[in-house]
Amino acid sequence: MTDTIPILSVQNVTKTFGGIAAVSDVSFDVQSGTICGLVGPNGAGKTTLVNVLSGFEPSTSGQVRLGERSLFGWSATRRARAGLVRTFQHAHTFGSMRVGEALAAASVPPRGTGVRALFPSRDRQEITDRVGKVLQFLQLTRWEHALCGDLPYGVKKRLGIGLSLVTEPKVLLLDEPAAGLNTVETTGLVEMLRKLRSTGITILVIEHSMPLIRSVCDSMVVLDHGVKIHEGPPEVVLTDERVIGAYLGRR
Amino acid sequence: MGVLAIAERRSTSSATGKDLRRAAPIVLPLVLLVLPLVTSSPQHHSWVAASLLWSLWVASLNIVWGYVGLLSVAQLALGAIAAYWVAILGARTDTNLGVLVVVGVLLSMVASVLLGAVSTRLKGFYFTIITIAFALTVSTILMNWDVAGRTTGLMFLRSEIPVIHLGPYELIATTTEGFYVLTAIVFVLANAIAALVLYSRAGRAMRAVRDDPQLARSLGFSPAAIRTLAFALSGALAGVAGILHAYSFQLVVPELFAIDQALLAVMLIVLAGLGNVWAPVIAGIIYLLLYQVAPIDGDLRAGLLGLVVILVILLLPRGIVDAVPAWRRAWAHRAASHSEEASA
Numbered sequence: 001m002t003d004t005i006p007i008l009s010v011q012n013v014t015k016t017f018g019g020i021a022a023v024s025d026v027s028f029d030v031q032s033g034t035i036c037g038l039v040g041p042n043g044a045g046k047t048t049l050v051n052v053l054s055g056f057e058p059s060t061s062g063q064v065r066l067g068e069r070s071l072f073g074w075s076a077t078r079r080a081r082a083g084l085v086r087t088f089q090h091a092h093t094f095g096s097m098r099v100g101e102a103l104a105a106a107s108v109p110p111r112g113t114g115v116r117a118l119f120p121s122r123d124r125q126e127i128t129d130r131v132g133k134v135l136q137f138l139q140l141t142r143w144e145h146a147l148c149g150d151l152p153y154g155v156k157k158r159l160g161i162g163l164s165l166v167t168e169p170k171v172l173l174l175d176e177p178a179a180g181l182n183t184v185e186t187t188g189l190v191e192m193l194r195k196l197r198s199t200g201i202t203i204l205v206i207e208h209s210m211p212l213i214r215s216v217c218d219s220m221v222v223l224d225h226g227v228k229i230h231e232g233p234p235e236v237v238l239t240d241e242r243v244i245g246a247y248l249g250r251r
Numbered sequence: 252m253g254v255l256a257i258a259e260r261r262s263t264s265s266a267t268g269k270d271l272r273r274a275a276p277i278v279l280p281l282v283l284l285v286l287p288l289v290t291s292s293p294q295h296h297s298w299v300a301a302s303l304l305w306s307l308w309v310a311s312l313n314i315v316w317g318y319v320g321l322l323s324v325a326q327l328a329l330g331a332i333a334a335y336w337v338a339i340l341g342a343r344t345d346t347n348l349g350v351l352v353v354v355g356v357l358l359s360m361v362a363s364v365l366l367g368a369v370s371t372r373l374k375g376f377y378f379t380i381i382t383i384a385f386a387l388t389v390s391t392i393l394m395n396w397d398v399a400g401r402t403t404g405l406m407f408l409r410s411e412i413p414v415i416h417l418g419p420y421e422l423i424a425t426t427t428e429g430f431y432v433l434t435a436i437v438f439v440l441a442n443a444i445a446a447l448v449l450y451s452r453a454g455r456a457m458r459a460v461r462d463d464p465q466l467a468r469s470l471g472f473s474p475a476a477i478r479t480l481a482f483a484l485s486g487a488l489a490g491v492a493g494i495l496h497a498y499s500f501q502l503v504v505p506e507l508f509a510i511d512q513a514l515l516a517v518m519l520i521v522l523a524g525l526g527n528v529w530a531p532v533i534a535g536i537i538y539l540l541l542y543q544v545a546p547i548d549g550d551l552r553a554g555l556l557g558l559v560v561i562l563v564i565l566l567l568p569r570g571i572v573d574a575v576p577a578w579r580r581a582w583a584h585r586a587a588s589h590s591e592e593a594s595a
Contacts (some may be wrong), residue, residue, distance in 0.1 A: 056468070075473075079470040085470065094463055096458060106470050107472075108459075117451060163466070
């Protein structure tokens, strides 16, 4: 592929639960500024892999690199601050906050959440601006004053992505962003992913919808029973016998 | 990064309800300053002082339970540490009172942080069980330790009643007016601090961790660090409340800081509105009405309070403070739907 160092590098990652491997010796690279699809049938180990990459679960072996840095032993908190930010399959939000507040809250961690955070920050205007831009970008402006807990599911999922965008991530790990969305919302999502890519954010997206994968992904990785069975550009991978077999069932 | 370049226009936000809540730290001192002008009755002053003291306990509990979502029944036990420290060393040494108080508050703070450290391993109810164990341990030690006076307790600073002069007031426990002014000052400061914390970035972080610790971690918050900060503030406040509590009774005894007293703070905060910046104030008013003003027999009070708590949980699950905006919203909603019907 290219000579540049991949922004995200997964090297021989294995994750076992009580002796059973959920992810087994998986390696792949994601190049900066691209969208990589992570697909596979239910139970293939996709979410487990995202949990390992984001630091929510320690890997049993193998390592993850963000650019030149090894993330070995890094907590989820530290990984997020370094720019590796994940979203969740089931919409997570800060239920008691209004949308605008929640987005402003998401801008706190890079400035430190210790004793210093007790004092007013000097860049309030900058935070307001950034929150406003994310609201615009995700078309959440009309929900700004709504309580996160009261939002419709699709909006909640969009807010989930919005929260991660406020942190200015380098790499976004999206766990089934289209699950539970209607067709209009899914079209909006495709559009949004393309725009994000154009701004230089690298995206690893778990997805079930093949049309979505085909239309936005630059590359894709297929997992089955925790093992990587194929990797490459969607137009190549999706015609592969093994992939079709794993995904659609053998004919 | 560049996402932000895509959508350039900035949204303008209006904040109306927010302003009222943010005014709390400014409005409170005014109310309290007016009181001595309205009444000169020592009884009224002592009523209000006792209520303000309970407000302080509630403010301390509000930070750990309301802001970061961990129910603790150890707040009074934490306060006992500071109170007993001051009582024991005040009676046996000539240490400067200011130094004693500061060190006492620090001790409560450290104990609170240590207690909070277990919260990173234990979730929800399990943490509460640890705080029950902590409270019981503290009271068992106090009841069996000779130095702490066992069940009869110790006189609090009887030998050296400190007098602080502030304008026309002498801030001493022996005059109710003096004690009122002292408590009012501490209360105003504590509330201002608690309110400023809630609306600071740290407060946002606390609420984020309370609402969804997983999401908070995924965005780069460190739940452990944020909880530690909350426990430190809450512990310091408990230490201050403990010392004032002992000062008002001129005595430290284990019952003063027992677990049933901690449960009173829990009930008061549920009534007032957990996590709300006004909760300590409302809790103080409830205490004033129910425990001071109402001519009810002591045993009946706890029963009555229990009954009120049940009713409030059933009718206003988010407490009294949140009921007002909720009613206002419902009213606005009704008005809006009426006008829509009219125009249709």
